[in-house]
Structures are given as structure tokens and as C-alpha cells.
Amino acid sequence: MASDTFGTCIYRFLTSLEFNVELPSDFELLNPYTNPEVLHVVAAFCNKYYNDCAQRIPIWGINPGRFGGGVTGLSFTDPFAVANQLGISTTLGGRRELSAEYIGMVIEEFGGPEKFYSLFYLSALSPLGFVKNGKNINFYDDRTLAASIVSFISDAIITQGRCGLSTNKCVVLGTGALKRFVEGNIQPVIRYREIHYLEHPRFIMQYRRRKIKEYVSRYLDVLARFV
Numbered sequence: 001m002a003s004d005t006f007g008t009c010i011y012r013f014l015t016s017l018e019f020n021v022e023l024p025s026d027f028e029l030l031n032p033y034t035n036p037e038v039l040h041v042v043a044a045f046c047n048k049y050y051n052d053c054a055q056r057i058p059i060w061g062i063n064p065g066r067f068g069g070g071v072t073g074l075s076f077t078d079p080f081a082v083a084n085q086l087g088i089s090t091t092l093g094g095r096r097e098l099s100a101e102y103i104g105m106v107i108e109e110f111g112g113p114e115k116f117y118s119l120f121y122l123s124a125l126s127p128l129g130f131v132k133n134g135k136n137i138n139f140y141d142d143r144t145l146a147a148s149i150v151s152f153i154s155d156a157i158i159t160q161g162r163c164g165l166s167t168n169k170c171v172v173l174g175t176g177a178l179k180r181f182v183e184g185n186i187q188p189v190i191r192y193r194e195i196h197y198l199e200h201p202r203f204i205m206q207y208r209r210r211k212i213k214e215y216v217s218r219y220l221d222v223l224a225r226f227v
Helices: 006-014 036-049 079-084 098-110 113-119 143-148 150-164 177-190 201-207 209-224
Strands: 027-030 057-061 120-124 129-132 169-173 194-198
Touching: 006 036, 006 150, 036 113, 057 150, 079 098, 098 113, 098 201, 098 209, 113 120, 143 150, 150 177, 169 177, 177 194, 194 209, 201 209
Parallel strands: 057 120, 057 169, 169 194
Antiparallel strands: 027 129
């Protein structure tokens, strides 16, 4: 509908996801959007930060995890960030999540959530997550799963693009396996003219924490190219 805001369109997309792919043995789907409190959080977020029709640059992660987007419905966002950084009241509970902590630092250094989300759309290539034997799994860690969800991911990007995303450029948070997956499976379909690859937040927090200021600066340099 012409009257849709970016937020209205994204909310409708996230809350009407269908996953019609048979998962490999021992895998479970992580879909936070079946939780009424998550729907409240996502609706409040979309109304607060996406209540316009401006175009945004997509920033793609991998897939939601059990302590971040898999809890809140918002990528790279844990319950602490929802309440304390986004200013949205919630009954969601849970521990701090490393990727959410790092992204929170980037957003604050960029100028805060209002400025950041007016320009960027932070999400995941697979908007739904996966769990194997009770633990998070990145979809590319299993060849069968990765191959089976290429169409799901491509269709999701195209659908979100219709909400008001740039189809010319994007940022991908991953420089190893995720980059190879994008280059081999997604880019031939979407055909972005420009992709910037940045180290994944969890990798930075786990293995490069001593250089965290350098990585935040690197993120900010890339984001500044779009402002």
C-alpha cells in the first residue's frame, strides 16, 4: 500500500515469515516472532525508528541467535539494548550478548539509534535462526542447510527491498564463510553494485577485543561512506 511506512512494511514482513524448508536432522528453527512480547518490541521499534518512507542501506548479518535477535526479534539486539539503548520497555529477559554489545558501541559512536536507524537497516540474511543440539548454529556451517535456504534468503532480501532498501549497495558483517556464501549464492541473484564486508561483531568481541576501538573506527569509516 502507498501509505505504508518503511516500518509498517518491515513489521509485516517479519511477522508473516514462512519457512517451508525441511531442516537437517537434529536442527530446530528459531523463530522469535511467535512470542507476543517480541511482537510488542518489534512494533514499538518500527514505530519509533522506521516511521517514515526514507530509503535505508541494508546491513546483513548471518541469522538470529538464542541470546540476541532470537530473543528480541531485532538483529544484534539483546534485551538490555532494547530497554537501555533503544528506550523500549519490555518484559524480555536474558544476558548480554557479545554481538549486541559491540553493535551498541558502534551505534552510539555513530550518533545514536535515531541517526543510525534513519539511514541503515540492520538485519540478517536469514531472518530466522537455527539451533542444533541446543546450541546456535550459523546456517553456512552445515552445507545441506546452506544449500537449502538460498532461495529463502534471496526471496527475503527481495521482499525487504520492496519496503525501501537500497538495491545498489549493502554492508555484510562477515569476511570469511559468510562472504563466500554471499559471493557464491546471493550476489548472482541480487547483484549489488557495491558490497562492503566487515568483520563479524562476535569475532571481534571474542578474538580481537584488545583492538576493539580500531574495529569500531573501521565500522564507522564504512558507514560514513553512505552518509
